Amino acid sequence: MIILLNNLRKIRKSENLMRPRKVRSLAVRHCDGGSCNGCEHELSLLSSPCYDFQRFGLSVVASPRHADVLVVTGSITVAMVDAIRRAYGAMPEPRKVVALGACALGDGVLGQDDRIIGRLDDILPVDMRIEGCPPTPEQIINGLTKLLEQA
Numbered sequence: 345m346i347i348l349l350n351n352l353r354k355i356r357k358s359e360n361l362m363r364p365r366k367v368r369s370l371a372v373r374h375c376d377g378g379s380c381n382g383c384e385h386e387l388s389l390l391s392s393p394c395y396d397f398q399r400f401g402l403s404v405v406a407s408p409r410h411a412d413v414l415v416v417t418g419s420i421t422v423a424m425v426d427a428i429r430r431a432y433g434a435m436p437e438p439r440k441v442v443a444l445g446a447c448a449l450g451d452g453v454l455g456q457d458d459r460i461i462g463r464l465d466d467i468l469p470v471d472m473r474i475e476g477c478p479p480t481p482e483q484i485i486n487g488l489t490k491l492l493e494q495a
């Protein structure tokens with residue numbers, strides 16, 4: 345018993361256990377700013393057995409109050425600006441914003457219209473831009489894991 349207790353004390357004092365561990369997870373909240381659903385289709389594949397994005401510490405949450413990162417897809421329509429800003433406002437600090445896909449980057453894939461703002465940058469501070477129409481699941485995971493490394 346005494347030997348066991350001594351070993352336990354040694355383990356507790358070991359450098360690895362005493363060092364604070366870095367948190368390695370990122371909770372994602374998605375907002376559709378006015379997309380064709382192509383980006384959403386690729387985004388939904390992340391949780392499939394093929395990509396299994398939870399193994400990287402990534403997860404999708406239903407509320408922005410639980411989110412670390414806001415992922416926005418689609419051409420930003422005037423009708424969605426308020427909802428996107430409110431979702432961002434509800435997120436705890438530090439919070440990140442990802443513009444996902446050519447539309448959110450302002451490439452105008454879905455055309456120009458008075459009801460379309462276009463660039464996510466015009467309404468929120470964007471931390472990460474993921475290109476593509478739509479971006480592949482690999483591109484999305486690469487972008488999100490880069491954010492995870494910065495966290």
Ligand code: SF4
Binds near residue numbers: 477
């Ligand atoms: S970037 Fe392409 S796939 Fe994504 S919403 Fe725009 S048109 Fe659709």
